[in-house]
Amino acid sequence: MLELASVSRAFGGLRVIDKVDFRLEPGEIVGILGPNGAGKTTLFNMIAGVLPPSGGRIVFENRDVTAMKAWDRCRLGIGRTYQIPKPFTHMSTFENVMVAAIHGGRSSMAQAKAEAGAILARTGLARHALTPAxxxxxxxxxxLELAKALAVKPRLLLLDEIAGGLTEAECDVLLGTIADVYKSGVTIVWIEHVIHALRRLVTRLAVLSGGGFIAVGAPQEVLADQRVKEAYLGT
Amino acid sequence: MPTAPNLLLSGLRLLFAAVVIAMAAGPYFLDPTEVVIVTEFLSMLVLAIMWNLLAGYADIVTVGQHAFVGVGAYAFFGFSALAGLDPYSSIPLAGLVALIIAVPAMILVFRLRTAYLAIGTWVVAEVLMLVAGKLQAWGGGSGTSLPISIVLSLGRARNDRLAVIYWLAFALAAAAMFVTYFLLRSRIGVGLTAMRDNEEGAAAIGVNITRARILCFLGTAPFLGMAGAIITMQKLRIAPPASFSITDFTVFIIFNVVIGGIGSFEGPIIGTIVYFLLREYLSELGTWNLILLGTFSIVVILIERRGLWGLFRRLLADDIVPVAHKPTQPAVVSRRLSATES
Structure with missing residues (x-):
């Protein structure tokens, strides 16, 4: 589904991502862990097309998307949420989702309105439909970040720390929504610090540290890995 | 049950409609001096609407908008006075020339972003003004007057001419508002509105930022060009520094839009009204008029980034001209009152 081949990104002299290789199969839900500054969001930005890689290739569904603009990747089926949400603040919550359905999801105006209504209900935002975002x-x-990402009808969904800062109950609700999305056939890559949330859903776990993946595999094995403990859990 | 904000909103909508209808009949009840001022108001309104679309939505903060006003003025003179076409068909042709000139200008300035783009648009405008000054048939550096035959073809009596130019400006301003309204309601328009609020976020949900920018830049040029033609009809002459006036066609316009409320449909309208009120009632203060205008715009920005309209909008349940889309399901609509009150 998604393949990163020797992808790098440097900011000035600092190599944040250094020759990363990664393969994602359809139907996976992969969690990405890593200490702060490990380059997780940089990796997402390169997959979504916000940042051009300094080197390497990104292939989505057998298409080289390395040089493709963010909006074209979105229309191809890559949806993403931002760690720091990017709502359209002066548009209503309803319009936020509608515009995603129109542009990313390629729906007609009438279709987009119906889809936005359904997604708002699914994400528990229906009562805020007319509230400015x-x-x-x-x-x-x-x-709303999740709702917008769903409205583009993604086949690959990138979630960036969407559970951070939520209470236990709120987190449960969110996990329920994500599990539903996954069951509907969307492949998911999910950056998260909340390990217990990740463990409940992911099929694979990958740990990013020092510019590359230091462990990739089944969640139990990865969390038991000595290097992961050193890099991330600090023991 | 109508609440106080809703009542106020209905009142404002009625007022807006009434003013538009009254303005359509302007020359029948305004005296000639007023007709001239309102014509000028309508031309400036067109420029404000266009700058708002560029800077407020598409993030093209141009300070070279006077380029296309000047190109329109010179093209109008060329078609009507030099080529001998009738002045009415020269107006859309002037718009067309502005559009054609906009293509290479866009290719040049779109290589730049933010402040660099602003400077780039300014340079383009200055270059075009200097080129206009080299055109001998257009009177060179000192410019020239519209031939009397063209002036007379608009109407034999002065008041008839003023009325004709008034209605041309009214038609252009009405067209600018219609086009903006339908653009903002369209698929592209909702994308533009999303860009206004968060450009990166808009790209992430599939809004083609580049295409939206191109559309805005090329879409505004003909309106600016036609406004330039109408302004020339009113001023009766062309000259490089006057037809390409950065102060009149860009700087004041920026003030208007910023005071009125950038990134809204109502903002440029309110800003242009405020500008004309200040100008008409404070003009005896001379330079103080402009100092007050500057101070006023700074104060407005400090209080509310989205201008007077942003301030006023807090009291209302909806926009005067509702460009936003509403959910279609009745269940959601019935919750509207509680949502706006919370």
Whole structure:
């Protein structure tokens, strides 16, 4: 589904991502762990097309997308959420989702309205439909990020720390939504610090540290790995 | 049950509609001086609407918008005075020339972003003005007047001419508003509105930022060009520094839009009204008028980034001209009141 071949990214002299190789199969839900500054978001930005890689190739569904613009990748089926949400603050919550359905999801205006209504219900935002997105509380803003990403009808969904800062109950609700999305056939890559949340859903876990993956595999094995403990858990 | 904000909103919508209808009949009840001022108001409104679309939505903060006004003015003179076409068909042709000139200008300035783009647009405008000054048939550096035959073809009596130019400006301003309204309601428009609020976020949900920018830049040029033609009809002459006036066609316009509320449909309209009110009632203060305008715009920005309209909008349940899309399901609509009150 997605293949990173020797992908690198440097900011000035600092190599944040150094020749990373990664393969993602359809139907997976992969969790990405890593200490702060390990380059997780940089990796997402390169997959989504926000940042051009300094080197390497990114292939999505057998198409080289390395030089493709973010909006074209989105229309190909790559949806993403931002760690720091990017709501369209002066548009209503409904319009936020509608515009994603129109542009990323390629729906007609009427279709997009129906889809936006359904997605708002699914993400628990229906009661905020007419609230300007800038006035939403944190949880709702995170739900809106997810709602917008779903509206583009992704086949690959990139989630960037979507569970951070949520209470236990809120986190459960979010996990339920993500599990539903996964069951509907969307492949997911999920950056998260909340390990217990990741463990409940992911099929594979990958740990990013020092510019590359230091461990990739089944969640139990990866979490038991000595290098992972040193790099991430600090023991 | 109508609440106070909703009542206010209905009142404003009625007022807006009434003013538009009254303005359509302007020359029948305004005296000639007023007709001239309102014509000028309508031309400036067109420029404000266009700058708002570029800077407020597409993030093309141009300070070279006067380029296309000047190109329109010179093209209008060329078609009507030099080529001998009738002045009415010279107006859309002037718009077309502005569009054609906009293509290479765009290719040049779109290589730049933000402040560099602003400077780039300014340089393009200055270059075009200097080129205009080299055109001998257009009177060179000192410019020239519209031939009397063209002036008379608009109407034999002065008041008839003023009325004709008034209606041309009214038609252009109405067209600018219609086009903006339908653009903002369209698929591209909702994408533009998303860009206004968060460009990276818009790209991430599939909005083609480049295409939206191109569309705005090329779409505004003909309107600017036609406004330039109408301004020339009113001023009766062309000259490089006057037809390409950065102060009148760009700087004041930026003030208007910023004061009125950038990135909204109502903003440029409110800003242009405020500008004309200040100008008409404070003009005896001379330079102080401009100092006040500058101070006023700084104060407005410090209080509310989205201008007077942003400030006023807090009291209302909806926009005066509702460009936003509403959910279609009745269940969601019925919750509207509680959502806006919370």
């Amino acid at each position: 800038g006035q939403l509380a944190l949880l709702d803003t995170k739900q």
